[in-house]
Amino acid sequence: MARHVPTIAASLCALAALLSPAPGHADDARLAKGEVLVSTREVAGCDLPEVTAQAVVDAPPEKVWRIIDDCNQYKRHMPRVSASKELERKGTTIQCEVTVDMPFPLSDLTAVTQAEHVVGPPRWSRTWKLVRGDYDRNEGAWTLTAFDAAATRTRVTYRLLVAPKTLVPNALVKKAQLSTLRDLMNRLREAVK
Secondary structure (H helix, E strand, O other): OOOEOOOOHHHHHOOOOOOOOOHHHHHHHHOOOOOOOOEOOOOOOOOOOOOEEEEEOOOOOOHHHHHHHOOOHHHOOOOOOOEEEEEEEEOOOEHHHHEEEEOOOOOEEEEEEEEEEEEEOEEEEEEEEEEEEEEEEEEEEEEEEEEOOOOOOEEEEEEEEEEEOOOOEHHHHHHHHHHHHHHHHHHHHHHOO
């Protein structure tokens, strides 16, 4: 059976409503050591699971937020994004168009999404849903909170549920989710240096 590629996960692994529950003490220790934690959750009515990645970035949330807030720069900071631009900004509602570079022989995928931004402290978030594009479903969220009391490190949570209109084998979907989400977090860490 083929499944839809989670392409934005494979690219933005860049870019819905609620977050996963806060990790426990054991997860905090792993995050503090630099691990990227990836989990999945089945969603009723959807062929693909929702994917969540968590990591700690060694920068204050405000600095990390500048990257998440500016979709014009996603091509520069997010894996597999070949084009990105902000189409409209009205208060805390932002509409962006992002194109994901797919491997041959698949065609690139483009989505226009509408996001709501919450600017902290104590929490910064970007929650989006699909407006139109090469997807049946594309929704997710970035959430940033201070990881330490001094707010010098940021807990980054990225949640994504996508269903592109392109089919690929299940094994390829799983590989793309795991490798690209880790790459996404590592590129975010590099971007704030």
